[in-house]
Amino acid sequence: MPKWGTMEKQILVQVAFNFPGEQDFSYILPPELAGIAQIGQRVSVPFANRRLIGYLSAIHTPKPENDIQLKSVMEILDPEPLLDAHSLQLAKWIGEYYCCPWGMVLESFLPPGLKGKTILRPKQQKYYQLALTRIEAESRCLELRAPRQVQLIRLLLERDTPVSAEELRDQGEFSPSALQGLLEKKIIEVFEREKLPQVYYGRDAASKTRPSPTASQQKALERIREGLEQNKFVCLLLHGVTGSGKTEVYLQAVEQVLQRGKQALILVPEIALTPQLVERFRSRFGERIGLLHSQMNKRERLWEWQRLRQGIAAVGIGVRSAILAPLPYLGLIVVDEEHETSFKQDKMPRYHARDVAVMRAKMLNIPVIIGSATPSLESYYNTQNGKAGLIHMPERIQGSSLPEVIALDLRGQKGVEPPLFAPQLKDALNDRLQKGEQSLLFLNRRGHYSFALCKECGQCVKCPQCSVSLTYHSHGHVQRCHYCDYIAEPLTECPQCKGALLSYAGLGTQRLEKEVQALFPQARVMRMDRDSTRGKNAHWDFFAALKNKEVDIILGTQMIAKGLDFPGITLVGVIAADLILNFPDFRAAEHTFQLLTQVVGRAGRGESAGLAIIQTFLPDHYSIQAACRHDYQGFYQSEMHYRRDLGYPPFYRLTNLLLRSKDQDLPGRTARQLVNYLSRAKIEGLRVLGANQAPLSMLRGEYRWQVLIKAPSTAVIRQGVNKALEFWRKEQLPSRLRLDIDVDAISLL
Ligand code: ADP
Numbered sequence: 001m002p003k004w005g006t007m008e009k010q011i012l013v014q015v016a017f018n019f020p021g022e023q024d025f026s027y028i029l030p031p032e033l034a035g036i037a038q039i040g041q042r043v044s045v046p047f048a049n050r051r052l053i054g055y056l057s058a059i060h061t062p063k064p065e066n067d068i069q070l071k072s073v074m075e076i077l078d079p080e081p082l083l084d085a086h087s088l089q090l091a092k093w094i095g096e097y098y099c100c101p102w103g104m105v106l107e108s109f110l111p112p113g114l115k116g117k118t119i120l121r122p123k124q125q126k127y128y129q130l131a132l133t134r135i136e137a138e139s140r141c142l143e144l145r146a147p148r149q150v151q152l153i154r155l156l157l158e159r160d161t162p163v164s165a166e167e168l169r170d171q172g173e174f175s176p177s178a179l180q181g182l183l184e185k186k187i188i189e190v191f192e193r194e195k196l197p198q199v200y201y202g203r204d205a206a207s208k209t210r211p212s213p214t215a216s217q218q219k220a221l222e223r224i225r226e227g228l229e230q231n232k233f234v235c236l237l238l239h240g241v242t243g244s245g246k247t248e249v250y251l252q253a254v255e256q257v258l259q260r261g262k263q264a265l266i267l268v269p270e271i272a273l274t275p276q277l278v279e280r281f282r283s284r285f286g287e288r289i290g291l292l293h294s295q296m297n298k299r300e301r302l303w304e305w306q307r308l309r310q311g312i313a314a315v316g317i318g319v320r321s322a323i324l325a326p327l328p329y330l331g332l333i334v335v336d337e338e339h340e341t342s343f344k345q346d347k348m349p350r351y352h353a354r355d356v357a358v359m360r361a362k363m364l365n366i367p368v369i370i371g372s373a374t375p376s377l378e379s380y381y382n383t384q385n386g387k388a389g390l391i392h393m394p395e396r397i398q399g400s401s402l403p404e405v406i407a408l409d410l411r412g413q414k415g416v417e418p419p420l421f422a423p424q425l426k427d428a429l430n431d432r433l434q435k436g437e438q439s440l441l442f443l444n445r446r447g448h449y450s451f452a453l454c455k456e457c458g459q460c461v462k463c464p465q466c467s468v469s470l471t472y473h474s475h476g477h478v479q480r481c482h483y484c485d486y487i488a489e490p491l492t493e494c495p496q497c498k499g500a501l502l503s504y505a506g507l508g509t510q511r512l513e514k515e516v517q518a519l520f521p522q523a524r525v526m527r528m529d530r531d532s533t534r535g536k537n538a539h540w541d542f543f544a545a546l547k548n549k550e551v552d553i554i555l556g557t558q559m560i561a562k563g564l565d566f567p568g569i570t571l572v573g574v575i576a577a578d579l580i581l582n583f584p585d586f587r588a589a590e591h592t593f594q595l596l597t598q599v600v601g602r603a604g605r606g607e608s609a610g611l612a613i614i615q616t617f618l619p620d621h622y623s624i625q626a627a628c629r630h631d632y633q634g635f636y637q638s639e640m641h642y643r644r645d646l647g648y649p650p651f652y653r654l655t656n657l658l659l660r661s662k663d664q665d666l667p668g669r670t671a672r673q674l675v676n677y678l679s680r681a682k683i684e685g686l687r688v689l690g691a692n693q694a695p696l697s698m699l700r701g702e703y704r705w706q707v708l709i710k711a712p713s714t715a716v717i718r719q720g721v722n723k724a725l726e727f728w729r730k731e732q733l734p735s736r737l738r739l740d741i742d743v744d745a746i747s748l749l
């Protein structure tokens with residue numbers, strides 16, 4: 001191995017790997033590879049007696065300070081970088097902002113299944129198309145005496161796109177002699193291209209008509225046109241209820257983009273729950289769409305990835321990770337249902353797809369549209385401080401009005417423990433059963449946590465400093481705040497009114513199903529949750545059963561709160577709004593408002609007016625009141641007060657430092673040392689909340705502790721994270737202890 005200094009002209013490079021760690025590694029670039037090396041290429045290098053694949057992150061780098069022996073790059077795997085300059089720039093930003101090693105970020109830009117040296121090449125296939133204009137071809141049909149040849153011409157005329165040999169064979173129209181004859185007469189031509197895998201784009205919707213835009217749609221489209229014409233970054237929030245015409249804006253904006261020969265990228269929270277959106281795009285843009293989601297197999301995803309990268313597909317539609325897809329001619333990004341928490345990646349790099357979308361649009365000077373009926377506070381705040389434009393679309397374009405919503409006070413109600421059905425809800429269900437109308441019952445269950453609330457005053461015990469519900473830990477019978485280190489004595493009665501306490505522990509959809517069936521033995525009940533919808537197409541069977549009125553009462557979790565329209569449903573019952581409201585998260589009120597608004601909107605989509613009944617111990621809480629009045633503004637104002645007072649986003653940035661290990665004592669001990677180290681550093685503006693066990697204190701065999709830090713600016717957060725990394729280096733912690741950095745953390749479980 002040559003040592004630095006013995007060969008002056010050596011070129012040094014940096015290689016980034018897909019594993020946690022801070023820095024890239026230096027290697028020697030052999031002269032024969034010097035001519036072809038480019039940043040972003042994958043390389044094969046020796047690493048600790050193994051051969052690893054990494055990414056060239058810098059070329060012509062200075063000699064490292066320590067005088068270690070450098071090894072040489074063995075091979076360059078990609079003739080040219082898989083990522084273009086823009087994607088590399090975006091990857092750099094993600095790595096820096098979300099504090100993730102570049103190698104890990106780059107890996108997430110590539111489709112799964114891209115491991116070895118060459119990209120999987122789809123099979124080549126012969127395609128036939130007309131070589132004449134339609135009119136010429138039609139007149140040739142009249143002249144020709146060969147019926148098989150005429151038949152082929154007619155088929156090509158009808159299809160208007162190239163037809164593959166395989167398709168002809170499938171349809172019984174494959175005739176080598178007829179094809180040969182047409183080729184010789186130069187009526188058709190043949191070419192080879194890659195065979196398309198059978199990717200499901202959704203069924204063709206019936207209507208291809210394009211309505212003329214309403215005034216607010218027109219306003220949105222004008223802003224987008226301006227951005228496109230002037231190569232300008234524009235961020236536009238469409239705030240409108242379901243049915244207010246947001247999707248139509250997306251469609252027509254994409255049309256504008258395609259007319260300019262550019263590509264568009266549409267992000268949705270979950271493909272399975274947005275089949276209508278996909279079908280509408282499919283019906284407008286046909287084969288020009290490319291789909292990217294996790295229900296596709298690796299080969300299909302790779303194929304779509306390549307079609308987008310080569311510009312064959314012009315409209316990419318996908319979930320979270322699609323924001324990293326290669327679209328070299330990108331002209332517009334759309335993020336639908338931008339408030340959905342599934343846009344935040346839950347492993348490194350822990351990026352937020354909506355925020356990456358905005359950054360990507362900024363870097364490219366193109367417009368980005370984000371849409372929601374219940375925008376996140378972060379996004380709405382941006383429209384108030386001038387960072388984004390706002391288009392209000394308050395009304396449904398056609399048909400039904402919003403349902404009547406009642407908050408039903410559970411305080412002092414007697415009945416099953418905890419009350420599952422207050423008398424009014426029971427009566428309303430009975431009434432719908434008699435009329436032959438459908439009802440939906442919603443029970444939110446997320447994670448396993450428990451809290452205690454007072455049956456008399458409805459309050460739940462909160463942390464005095466963080467205003468977050470305390471989590472009850474059966475181990476040691478303590479109640480703790482998992483944001484800071486506050487621990488309360490176990491309670492037997494309400495500290496405020498001495499009322500009896502109630503816990504929802506153990507309540508789930510299965511139990512609810514049993515209770516409903518016992519109350520209404522004649523009703524046809526269907527349960528929809530993660531357990532009952534395991535199969536790939538289970539959703540569709542459920543939806544079909546609902547549509548065909550084979551079900552009287554559907555009950556379930558978040559899964560039934562979103563997505564499709566069920567016109568037969570006239571009653572929505574929320575069993576326990578308190579389960580959402582008392583979730584140990586500072587965003588609990590926001591999620592309550594969002595979920596209630598969403599689930600309440602399932603009622604009365606058809607001709608009959610809808611009714612929604614929300615059972616709660618806190619009927620006067622602003623998030624529940626605002627949901628009853630369909631009042632986003634009111635909710636926003638109240639919630640912003642609370643966020644400002646307690647220093648939460650969007651006023652402060654919040655980052656979670658999560659320590660995990662199979663070793664029981666290690667995370668807690670280290671977390672406390674880390675808190676001390678950070679506090680001693682006295683970084684101006686940085687607040688270190690304390691070390692505490694995560695609510696999911698054990699996950700996949702690992703014990704978990706967390707340290708939350710917050711600051712008014714990203715720069716200060718970054719200083720804090722750097723200090724934490726410095727601590728990690730200095731302490732030389734064992735590798736069985738891991739640190740996950742979650743910048744702008746959403747889920748604090
Ligand atoms: P959202 O995405 O906000 O739920 P959609 O774009 O799906 O709203 O619009 C709701 C319905 O109204 C759809 O059936 C759509 O085709 C129709 N629609 C949208 N815009 C118009 C318009 N300008 N004129 C007539 N119908 C429209």
Ligand code: ZN
Pocket residue numbers: 463464465466467481482483484485486
């Ligand atoms: Zn606290």
